[in-house]
Amino acid sequence: MRLLAAAIALLLAGIAPGHAQNCTVNPELVEAPSFLPRVNAAVTKEGKLAILVISAAPSQVGQASGLKSYPSFLETTLKEKLKETNVSVFAFAVPREPIGKVLKALPGALQEHKPDLVIWQTGTIEAIRAMDPDVFGDKLLEGVSLIKADKIDVILMNQQYSPRTDFMFDGTPYTDNMRWVAQSKDISLFNRYEIMKYWADNGVFDLNAMKSDGTYEKLHRCLGGLLADFVLRGASLPGSPDNHRK
Amino acid sequence: MPPIAPGTRDLRLDFFRGLSLWFIFIDHVPGNIMTWLTVRNYGFSDASEIFVFISGYTAAFVYGRVMKERGFIVGAARVLKRAWQIYVAFVFLFVFYVAEISYLATRFQNPLYTEESGFFELLQKPEIVIIEALKLRFLPANVDVLPLYIVLMACFPLILWGLLRRPNLTLAASAIFYAVARYLDWNISLYPWDRYWFFNPFCWQFLFVIGGWCALGGIDKIGRVLRSRAFLALCILFLVYAAVLQLSWLIPGVTRKFPSWMHILPLNKSDLSLFRLAHFLALANVVVRFVPIDATFLRSIWARPAIICGQNSLEIFCLGVFLSFSGHFVITEISSRKYAHFLISLAGVLIMIAVAALMSWYKGLNRRVEKAPPPPAGQKNLEEKVA
DSSP states (O other), rough: OOHHHHHHHHHHHHTTTOOOOOOOOOOGOOOOOOOHHHHHHHHHHHHHEEEEEEEEETEEEGGGGGGSSHHHHHHHHHHHTTTEEEEEEEEEOOOOOOHHHHHHHHHHHHHHHHHHHEEEEEEEHHHTTOHHHHHHHHHHHHOOOOOHHTTEEEEEEEOOOTTTTTTTSEEEEEEEEEEHHHHHHOOEEEEEEHHHHHHHHHHHHHHSSOOOOOOHHHHHHHHHHHHHHHHHTTTTTOOOOOOOOO | OOOOSSSOOOHHHHHHHHHHHHHHHHHHHHTTTGGGGGGGGSSSSOOHHHHHHHHHHHHHHHHHHHHHHHHHHHHHHHHHHHHHHHHHHHHHHHHHHHHHHHHHHHHOOOOOTTTGGGGGGGGGGGHHHHHHTTTTOOOTTTTTTHHHHHHHOOOHHHHHHHHHHHHHHHHOOOHHHHHHHHHHHHHOOOOSSTTTTTOOOOHHHHHHHHHHIIIIIIIHHTTHHHHHHHHHHHHHHHHHHHHHHHHHHHHHTGGGGOGGGGGGSOOOOTTOOOHHHHHHHHHHHHHHSSSTOOHHHHHHHTHHHHHHHHHHHHHHHHHHHHHHHHHHHHHHOOOOOOOHHHHHHHHHHHHHHHHHHHHHHHHHHHHHTTTSSSHHHHHHHHHHHEE
């Protein structure tokens, strides 16, 4: 039995290609974002761009420049591409709390940070806790309506792809509800799950490590870069090299 | 492979239940690209509806006869014995599941997944988790249909009693219960957090009862409408609509180009959305029409693997859950290439067939041993085979 497993492992390992590190994704995954009018106006008319990243992730709190997560890489990439613009990214998190608590904290966060764009990362804690997906969808719609009422642009971001824990909770119903909200409000969904799954399936990143192996920062750098591109294209701004659309 | 039990049984039930068990296994391996071979992406309903409907149908068919011939007490006792078997199977799978997540909980410390690790809070009080699991208030992944099945079977003596006496009234009561449960958001809560059963038994009982109602002759009463050309055309039209919508949903941004009355996705699976129910019933009507009960295919060697899996449904379902955990393990540990998905799915289905063949062989042995007192043995075998 063990011999057989070893033989299969050997056979399958032979198929995985060697590769150079890059952030390439299937272009369909980051295609055609909805228009971001406020971002466009803020950059072209006011020369500033304030982004608020909302999440329940314990590792993403505070001024983006102090972090090594995707919000900070989003900030550095946007600063490089929009040289004339005062870019600031702030990561706001209600750690490990489901959407209800995030929704309550939302008005205060909007008032304090006065963003032009909100990137709302959600759906993980809700999937872990098996929250009713319909209730999740309704709360998200409420939150997005609240943000849009202030004429602030929104991008939704779903859960990560986590191969180790994938079988324990299913994020699909939550992503489906995020797509439903995106559709009803004409906003974009940045499909982080599919992007990371693409990387894992194509050997770009190994997401199976049980302990820290340095992937964290490399992966977040890629995510931040892709997200910056997604924002620039959504706002029809120059500076997007479309380098991932090969 | 052992021969199929003779008799007037509708082999379509076994065949499609076997097929649904394969689909459930394939869909349960996370990220498996082979799900494209299952029904999930081509319409609103999926293999769960097939499984629950056929389970209701066969339960009513088999235990209905026992209850009619030998009375309520004997019929109820047989049903409850079955419910107990399913409960034991549930506990068995719970043990595997806890072993797997406990292993991960102690070793998995990848900083990428601090948020996901919140799941392991579940294990902070093992003494409570185990008790809650025995009370069906803590459910392992992928077994959600088992607790539903246990509760439905535990209540089935009463349902069956109603279906045998006043079938239409019982069906109407089930429909009203479904509607009220959906309206008032009834469900069974889980430990910990504010989680609920994935298959809401108050809603899914309706499909189970519909299956039972059909088995006990209800279907003959509306047969003329179902078989009419106009109704068939309507069903096919609805299936096409569902397929287009479901497939377009998989491509980002396409569905939003459709007119707004088509924006009905995503559908609620936990509470058995009416669209899912209607889709399954339309699908069943079309399939029954094109696969008649005496189709030669059902007696051929090609249908036999699915049929024997369907005839040993409880064992094969549990095996499927276990294989989906193993398949996931192979994908994370060895390879997640498309090739591996194909091999895992194929190997899993082959193992299911082999084990089902072994089970049928055992049952054949028992049958020969029990041949001495013929009448009750024949009945019991049929019961074991079908339910």
